[in-house]
Amino acid sequence: MGQSVVNAVEKPFLMSVEDVFHLQQGRLVMPAGRIERGRVRKGDEVEIVGRGSGVTARVVDIDASHVRIDEAGADMNVGVLLRGVAADAVERGHVLATPGSISAHVRFVADITLMSEDQGGADVVSGDRLRFYTRSAALWGTVTLHGVDVVRPLHGAEVTVTLEEQIALEADQPFAFRQRGRAAGSGTVRRLRR
Template sequence: MITGTAPLDGCILVVAANDGPMPQTREHLLLARQIGVEHVVVYVNKADAVQDSEMVELVELEIRELLTEFGYKGEETPVIVGSAFCALEGRDPELGPKSVQKLLDAVDTYIPVPTPDLEKPFLLPVEGVFSVPGRGTVVTGTLERGILKKGDECELLGHSKNIRTVVTGIEMFHKNLERAGAGDNLGALVRGLKREDLRRGLVMVKLGSIKPHQKVEAQVYILSKEEGGRHKPFVSHFMPVMFSLTWDMACRVIPAGITGMGHRDWPETAMSF
């Protein structure tokens, strides 16, 4: 969930009309909010399974209150009522196909188009790796920043690897491209590498543009029990799992000058991983 939502500028929250918000709905909103997903569009699904229109209105009211509770603009958030099943079956136009079109329109109008960062050197978090018979190895992912061009020299860093290669091809939506920009989801063909040399979690960057580190100092905020976090403080050398971009790894937390760290403290903390 964390690594899946991290690259998103907005999301669609689907809630069943016959069930209403569930415990996992709160968990999803909490995680989305904490990792910076600013805009949410709601689709109330399975409306065809509810005969009482007041029940649907009650679900919508509960969703808006829940969104407000987690810091979203609940009263302004678009809430579309419909049925994905009716849309697939091509029946009940208002609840079926038209509701899906309304949902897409709401996404287009409510979620702003992000401004891509094209000035910095390119950085591609690797989401997947596969081989193309007769061509070579392809890494896939969403370009975090910069512009990637065919023929660019690059290196793949992470998981104790430092591999140099050249981008020999770029493909997006089954079309070969000469270049791609920040925000594009693409596949990059890399020269001279085997599938087993690479893995999810690496980052492909412009040659010499970044340097990997084993230790970082960071100011952190720890979620309280009420926010879905731990109910016990961290102690020195505690080992949580860190998620960033597409990688996750166990790290060791060393609070600066103290042996424990409470829920609402903001210490400077050395983290080695």
């Protein structure tokens, strides 16, 4: 009688940085946020990805509500203590990740859908500068429409987005955007571009 074996492959670690604390006169940096997937352990090497970063650092300790723990997993809110990282190397909007598991980009193809006019949706045309929100990052970008001249409220389209700064991106990542200071719509990253 055969026995079924489940091959449990752990997903790479990914945490969105929501805040950064500087400890011991700046010798330690503690990015804090929610772990999106995978696990992180004391001693692990992590990569800081986004907005011109890309440095790696070793995890010195993990803080969960002022309690030091040896490891943390998905859906936990933690602080990850890093030593030897420049004070400005990590900021809100970055991610901490397993080295090489995610990269930073400025261009991507996405499907977007606009909200109704009552909710803040307004016509979008190629060249519009919108404010994009994904994970804990918020930054400006310009859209180029594919196959249509205008996207109207309650409609959708495929677009190319060119951001003004690099952020950690991957396929199927959701985002929201604002136009003229108002919530305007949402979308999903389909393909990353160089």
